[in-house]
Amino acid sequence: MTRPVITFENVSKEFKLSKLRVRSLQEMFVSMFKKELRGKHRFWALKEVNFTINAGETVALVGTNGSGKSTVLKLISRIIDPTLGIITVSGRLSALLELGAGFHPDLSGRENIFLNGSILGLDRKEMTKKLDAIIDFADIGEFIDVPIRNYSSGMQMRLGFSVAVHVEPQIILVDEVLAVGDYNFQLKCLNKIREMQKQGVTILFVSHDFEEIQKLCDRAIWLNRGEVMAEGSTDDIIKAFMDIYQSKEGQDSFPQSGVIPIVEQNMVTSDVGI
Ligand SMILES: Nc1ncnc2c1ncn2[C@@H]1O[C@H](COP(=O)(O)OP(=O)(O)O)[C@@H](O)[C@H]1O
Ligand SMILES: [Mg+2]
Numbered sequence: 001m002t003r004p005v006i007t008f009e010n011v012s013k014e015f016k017l018s019k020l021r022v023r024s025l026q027e028m029f030v031s032m033f034k035k036e037l038r039g040k041h042r043f044w045a046l047k048e049v050n051f052t053i054n055a056g057e058t059v060a061l062v063g064t065n066g067s068g069k070s071t072v073l074k075l076i077s078r079i080i081d082p083t084l085g086i087i088t089v090s091g092r093l094s095a096l097l098e099l100g101a102g103f104h105p106d107l108s109g110r111e112n113i114f115l116n117g118s119i120l121g122l123d124r125k126e127m128t129k130k131l132d133a134i135i136d137f138a139d140i141g142e143f144i145d146v147p148i149r150n151y152s153s154g155m156q157m158r159l160g161f162s163v164a165v166h167v168e169p170q171i172i173l174v175d176e177v178l179a180v181g182d183y184n185f186q187l188k189c190l191n192k193i194r195e196m197q198k199q200g201v202t203i204l205f206v207s208h209d210f211e212e213i214q215k216l217c218d219r220a221i222w223l224n225r226g227e228v229m230a231e232g233s234t235d236d237i238i239k240a241f242m243d244i245y246q247s248k249e250g251q252d253s254f255p256q257s258g259v260i261p262i263v264e265q266n267m268v269t270s271d272v273g274i
Contacts, residue, residue, distance in 0.1 A: 002054040003054060003055040004052045004053070004055075004090075005090050005170070006051075006053040006087075006089050006171065006204070007052045007086075007087070008049050008050055008051050008075075008086075009085055009087075010049075010085040011046060011048070011075065011084070011085030011087055012046055012047050012083050013044070013068075013080070013083050014044050014083040015042070015043050016041075016043075017043045044226055045068050045071045046071055046072065047226045047227050048227070049085070049223075049227065050228065051221055055200065055202055056200045056201075056202060057202055057218050057219060058197055058202075058205060058216055058217045058218050058219075059217060059219045059221060060216075060217040060219070060221070060234060061223060062206075062221070062222050062237060062238070062241060063223035063229075064245075066225075068223045068225075068226040069175070069223055070097065070098070070175055070206070071226075073173045073206065076089055076095075076171075076204070077093065077095045091170030091202065092171070093169060093171040093172070093173070094163075094164040094167050095164065095174075095175075096161055096172070096175060096177055097175045097177075099153050099157060099160070099177055100148065100156050100160075101160075103116075103156065103160070104148065105147060106148075106149065107147060108145045108146055108148070109138070109144040109151070109159050110131075110144050112148055113127060113163055117163075117167065120167050130167070134163055134166045135162075137165070137192075138155075138158040138159045138161075138162040140155050140158055140159060154180050154185070157177050157180050157181050157185075158185060161177075165196065169196075169201060170201060172202070172203050173204045174204070174206065175206045176208070178207065190216070193205075193216060194216075197216075203216075210238050210242075214235065217234045219231065220232065220233070220234045221237075222237050
């Protein structure tokens with residue numbers, strides 16, 4: 001029997017974009033003289049997104065850069081709130097989002113394991129029980145006692161993934177970051193993901209590696225410019241995605257009705273984002 005664990009009902013997310021990003025004192029003074037750049041404008045990163053993910057499914061979220069994939073994962077993790085719409089999530093969730101997310105740069109890897117545990121609602125005693133397994137899996141040697149700010153991106157990913165999979169999640173979100181791991185560690189992660197699939201964990205997976213997606217995912221949802229373009233079997237969605245982006249026409253114009261036979265959701269009416 002299917003049981004929904006993540007549902008998005010007409011979810012939209014608006015961001016306020018500052019036209020000028022001030023990075024230094026010098027830039028701040030410059031910006032004071034450039035009045036026209038000081039205004040803010042609004043931007044819809046997601047527009048009326050609807051989908052349901054059932055218990056035990058592994059679903060891929062695909063789409064070009066900026067299509068809204070990470071925004072969906074952040075909304076599910078409640079790092080940000082939707083501007084409109086309803087999101088329902090049931091079950092203990094752990095997430096591997098951007099590198100370093102959830103880590104404090106000044107604390108060591110070991111201290112960050114406990115910090116993450118408390119964020120996920122696990123007390124020190126429970127985390128102490130899991131500590132050896134987390135450190136073993138991450139396999140970063142003595143760096144475990146070094147502040148995270150001195151970690152390479154691969155090391156941050158190792159520790160982040162290890163924590164995320166050892167806290168017994170019922171739902172796990174993985175955003176692109178696996179790609180920064182070396183070959184061996186990526187294989188280790190994929191094996192761990194397969195193990196979690198067997199245990200019935202619900203997985204939402206963002207990756208640009210279509211081979212990996214085809215091997216792992218039951219289903220795929222395609223986001224384009226903040227809208228669900230299509231959802232369906234992984235093979236159908238990847239084929240439709242490749243057809244559009246590999247064809248010259250796909251880069252110049254938007255897909256016409258009927259081009260994608262598996263479309264179940266709203267077809268975009270603007271051009272396809274690259
Ligand atoms: N905090 C934010 N403030 C303003 N704009 C944002 C913010 N987060 C994301 N965006 C914008 O929302 C859009 C979707 O971003 P994102 O979800 O990160 O895309 P993806 O993960 O598919 O590459 C992008 O145009 C991005 O610039
Ligand atoms: Mg992203």
